[in-house]
Amino acid sequence: MIVYEMKLQGTKSQYRRLDEAIRTGRFVRNSIIKSWMDGQIKSRKDAYSYCKVLSDSPEFPWVSKLNSMARQAQAERAWASIERFYRNCRQKLPGKKGFPKFKKYQVRASVEYKTSGWKLSEDKRYLTFSDKFEAGTFKLWGSRNLHFYQLKQIKRVRVIRRHDGYYAQFVIDHTREEKKELTGKQTGLDVGLNYFYTDCSGTQIENPRFLRKDEGKIKKLQRRLSRTQKGSQNRKKARNRLGRAHLKVSRRRNDWVCKLAQHVIQSNDFVAIENLRIRNMLKNHKLAKSISDAAWYRFREWLEYFGRIYGVPVIAVEPAYTSVDCSNCGEQVVKTLSTRTHRCQHCGYVADRDKNAAINILKSALHKLSNTVGQTEINASGEIDLCLSGETSLSKSTRRKRKPKQ
Ligand SMILES: [Zn+2]
Helix, strand or coil: CEEEEEEEECCHHHHHHHHHHHHHHHHHHHHHHHHHHCCCCCCHHHHHHHHHHHHHCCCCCCHHHCCHHHHHHHHHHHHHHHHHHHHHHHCCCCCCCCCCCCCCCCCCEEEEECCCCEEECCCCCEEEECCCCCCEEEEEECCCCHHHCCHHHEEEEEEEEECCEEEEEEEECCCCCCCCCCCCCEEEEEECCCCCEEECCCCEECCCHHHHHHHHHHHHHHHHHHHCCCCCHHHHHHHHHHHHHHHHHHHHHHHHHHHHHHHHHHCCCEEEEECCCHHHHHHCCCHHHHHHHHHHHHHHHHHHHHHHHHCCCEEEECCCCCCCECCCCCCECCCCCCCCEEECCCCCCEEEHHHHHHHHHHHHHHHHHHHHHHHHHHHHHCCCCCCCHHHHHHHHHHHHHCCCCC
16 A cells, blocks of 8 residues: 555645535544444444444434544444554553543544545646535646556545645555565664664664754644633744744655665665654653654664565564674673663673664564574474484573674
8 A cells, every 4th residue: 555645735625525524424433433432333234334323313413414434444443443542451451541532623534435426637737626515626736646557456535634734645555575685684773862763784873953943843833832822823833933943844854764665675674673662652741752762663664665665674563672682602691771882890891881782682583583483484384393412502602602683
């Protein structure tokens, strides 16, 4: 699947109709959550059929104006959030389980059409909405060209409202595959606050300066917003400015991490990363950290995306002990957060703290990979007749001498 996004150009009254469609979508979603809470909805199927109940009801005449597949898409979203809650409960995750909430009005909101309710013009430069909101025809603005794809490849069209306008996202069923020469290299990446990441060879990527700069601007705009009066016109303006500033940051960040991720994938045959939980990340309210966390999360998504395209495995490992263990001998070397250098008193290995962690991440990912591959093979053959006696002494002696990968 690839997603192309284009800006929608229309008149003010057309935008108001898109607002109506978005509001109706939210109404459908919230109604489903409500009847789930009341015990009327117990399955995904119930959620789907409840869409029909809503649209047939004379109480909510606006629901039937929304395209039927768009209503279903809302049911899917609602059910997905219910399912996520069930899953978190089953796994007994500590802390909040994410009980489904009603969505409030937000500027950033969307409604999703599937294969009906919209039409592209012959030259694919105009998009017309054909449901009963009658939003009409919009000109599409963007650098992407839909010409390469057939209509039936477009599986979904999302209308997204942002602080700076309305956008259409086209979700296209297309598997992208790129050729890549083998590089003979593999790497592990350790993320931190001092550097965006450090890899196995000790290469460090600085946090981009624009993130810090934008952060200052956002703080300023936030202060301005808090000084305005509730409900005033100035507050509305200030909120819009802040929203636009956030948009700008996230676009720049996305651009930067996308290029970086592509570069990492192109120059390695295997990439190991830490499995950082977004749940833990969001707990931290410090702006600087939250911005770099968001950048890292996006970076990981791009790594996995390009990994699939170029055929490079990207394996995430649990972050436990990656900075404590010695990557050379495996002994534990406890250090405080401020200790920047790893010095092993057991084998004498000295390296940058983050580089040591990056090597551990790579090793742990290779272990994880070999375990999953190995297990299926052993299970398939049903018996193990490997002779281990000669192997153990050999592996012990090489362990001490092994040098970290450069
Ligand atoms: Zn050591």
